[in-house]
Amino acid sequence: MFIKVIKQTETWYYCQYQNLYFSNQLQEAFAAGLLKPGMNVLVDKPKKFANNVEGLKQCVADFRKDLPWVERLDLTNLPAANIISQAEEKASAPAAGELDADDDFQREMFFYRQAQATVLEALPLLNRHSIATKRPEDYFAEMAKSDQHMQKIRKKLISKQMIMERSEKAKKLREQRKFGKKVQIEVIQKRQQEKKAMMSAVKKYQKGMTDKLEFLEGDQKMNKESSQGSKKAVNKKGPSAKRKFKDQKFGFGGKKSGKKWNTKESYNDVSGFRAKIAHGKGGKKGKGGKQNKRPGKSVRKKMKNRS
Structure with a gap:
């Protein structure tokens, strides 16, 4: 190897020497005026094709061997x-x-x-x-690659698959978070709108602009049907929301209004009539039919100072 490097170095120095020699000769010729335009012309030499037929036949004969077909196939x-x-x-x-x-x-x-x-x-x-x-059927061909190499490839493929699965899972989680955040914002906005509507209804009720108390029902309010063009549900006949609120607050005491109204039977029945009571001559009043009146404010004050 060392000898080969020395030979290559010698060849390189020899080529450099030849180039320098020819360069000096060209410079001397140019200085003497021997070089003129048109003297140096590049000429394409005709390419010589070697068609050695005998040599090719000899090569083919060397390749040919008298072997049976089983060996050649x-x-x-x-x-x-x-x-x-x-x-x-x-x-x-x-x-x-x-x-x-x-x-x-x-x-x-x-x-x-x-x-x-x-x-x-x-x-x-x-x-x-x-x-x-x-x-x-029982033929097992030897694999071109060893089992260790195939195990490495298998581990690498499994790791790539796991990385892809993690990436897909993270992507789905991000999408779910975005969707959840969007839903949360929509819920908050809906609550704010409901609160605003409730406050406006309370103010209207306080000012006497309305007598409806539907805003007190809260979640019990009838939900609207889906927005697929369906009609609103028809409310059943029954007591109003104000009546329901009062019933819930005061209970059910039975019918009160119209209890003292006269009927045909009560109008014709005079068995309970008392003239003294009707003309104010007796009953709950004091002696002489006079009612005990409450003393005035100045009299009450004097009575209080005496005591």
Whole structure:
């Protein structure tokens, strides 16, 4: 190796010396006026093609060896006949000389049918030489890569899959958080709107602008139906919200209004009539039919100072 480096160095120095020598000669010729325009012209030399036929034949003869077919396993076949086109009476496929090399479909079909012909000829020859053409059921081919290498690949694939799953999970969580935040904002806005509506209803009730107390029901208020164009539910007949609120607060004491109204029977019944009571001559009043009146404010004050 050391000797090779020395030789390369010597060659390099020699080339540099030759370049310097020719450069000096050109400079001297230019100074003497020997170089003139048009003297130096690049001329393309005709390329010489070596067609050594005898040498090529000798090389082919060296390659050829008289070996049995089992050792060579080479076959040269023309493409198989297109049975489908023959059965359907279509035009036969073009031969090798008529094949258009630029047509991808024709070229690939030619290769395909040529492989078919080779298989049809090779299988009987292989069976004749007792060469198995099918893999046995208990055949295990040695892998091109070791188990350790495959384990590394497997671990790497599993790690990539786990990273992708984590990424997808994080993405879903972010979307859920965004959706949850959006829903939360909508709920807060809805509560604020309900609170605002309730406060305005309370103010209207306090000012006497309305006598409805539906805002006190809160969550018991009837929900509106979905916004799919459905009609509102028809409220059932019954007591108003004010009546319900009073019933809830004071209880149910029975009917009060109209209790002292006269009826036909009570109008005709005079058994309970008392003249003294009717004309104010007796009853709850004091002697002489006079009512005990409350003393005035000044009299009460004097009575209080006396005591």
